[in-house]
Amino acid sequence: MSKLGSALGKKYEENRLAVLSRSFELGGHIFKVKVPSVAEIETIYNYAKNPDNEAIEKTYQTLTEDIRKVEGIKEENNDIVIDGRSMRETATNKHILQYRITAYIKFLIGENGETLDQITYEDIEAEFPLAIQLTLVEKINEVISPEYKEVRSK
Numbered sequence: 001m002s003k004l005g006s007a008l009g010k011k012y013e014e015n016r017l018a019v020l021s022r023s024f025e026l027g028g029h030i031f032k033v034k035v036p037s038v039a040e041i042e043t044i045y046n047y048a049k050n051p052d053n054e055a056i057e058k059t060y061q062t063l064t065e066d067i068r069k070v071e072g073i074k075e076e077n078n079d080i081v082i083d084g085r086s087m088r089e090t091a092t093n094k095h096i097l098q099y100r101i102t103a104y105i106k107f108l109i110g111e112n113g114e115t116l117d118q119i120t121y122e123d124i125e126a127e128f129p130l131a132i133q134l135t136l137v138e139k140i141n142e143v144i145s146p147e148y149k150e151v152r153s154k
Contacts, residue, residue, distance in 0.1 A: 021109055022143040026135065032109040035144050044103045048096050060091035104137045107144065 005013050012019065023032045064080050064087050067073055073080060080087040098121040105124050106116050124133060 017109070017113060024139045024143050026139055031136075031139070033140050033143050034107050034109055034115075036107055041144075044100060047099055047103075051092065051096055051099065056088075056092050056095045059095045060088055063087055063091050063094070101133050101137055104140045105133075107140055108136075 005016070017034075021032050021034050023030050025031070064075075067080055067082070067087070068075070073082075078088070101124060102119065102121045106119060108116050110116060128136065
């Protein structure tokens with residue numbers, strides 16, 4: 001039990017999950033969300049500044065696998081550029097987006113209170129199309145930080 005938990009008492013500890021969670025509805029289903037700590041949110045934002053280069057390389061190799069077979073496509077400076085778009089930059093953006101989606105989905109609380117800490121992006125992708133993934137992230141962000149949308153629009 002934490003110092004604060006001890007001070008707030010047994011009843012708080014019994015209801016801690018309810019106190020530290022919020023919910024939203026999507027498609028007739030109620031999703032429960034654990035409100036993350038400041039450190040957990042900072043970890044997500046900091047990852048975008050310093051992502052895993054090995055994971056990006058793997059994404060890059062997957063994205064460019066078929067492109068390399070096309071006649072006339074050349075890799076220069078460790079990158080393939082198509083119509084002015086860097087495939088390495090595309091791979092970086094894709095990896096960071098998948099990381100963020102996974103991190104936010106892990107804030108969901110299972111029906112019986114279980115965590116989704118072991119979930120991978122592949123699990124998420126198998127269940128939800130990208131549009132639904134993005135909607136879930138938006139809804140999760142709205143419930144964990146309701147003021148964010150107001151501040152962002154100013």
